[in-house]
Amino acid sequence: MGSTTKRLCDALLNADNIDSYFDNNADRIDIGVDLSEFLEEKLKESGLTRAELFARSSINPSYGYQLLSGLRSPARDTAVQLAFGLALDVDDTQKLLRMAKLGALYPRDRRDSIILFAISNGFTLPQTNELLFSYSMSGLSK
Template sequence: MRTSTASFAITYEEIIAEKHLNRAEIIRHSLIDRTYAYQILSGIRLPGRDKVLALGISAGLSLKEIQRLLEYSELGILYPKSARDAILIYGIEHHFDVMKINELLEAHQQLCIP
């Protein structure tokens, strides 16, 4: 059973508060619709895997932190033997933003995030 919407929102909020990050900036860089992103961050909606990835990447979280969020949300961690996940891992480890990772995904004919 997946964690509640409030649990994800609380966990994510704790991480960004600890890092002194700005919600509005994260949302802008995530490429997620602003209203939808605020619903996720306020606990109204439960994000899917790509939304968690976009929010983690746009907040500059490490691969370990993003994996923890995915695991906590019961969405499946990034698996390096999956072509798409390997590209995502590479992008995260090289501190690429969502747009740059999407360019890599497109170049390898993989689905983009959000």
């Protein structure tokens, strides 16, 4: 368990009640915003249209609309593709993955570390796929 997670767990176990835990840790835990709301918020912040997001993410538009409306849940790579399409930073990408109940990008995993490097350096999805392929890793989009 990471040190931040351990601190949160300790705070939870030592809290007088669950509401005080939520109030004191609102900036560190995801409460009250679902994945589709988060994606819509980030889409609005980006200034992109939905069509532009799907093109930048290499996601079929009909599937993309289902993701944004909450009718479907993304696979992990699809969530990362959306992060690239929205040009999210590492923190927001990890938040997106948590909200989708998917595993966070893990720096000890070779493929994940390449993706984290690409995100932190502002790579696009095609640039990231090229980098993954150069290390004989599978790309993010089919």
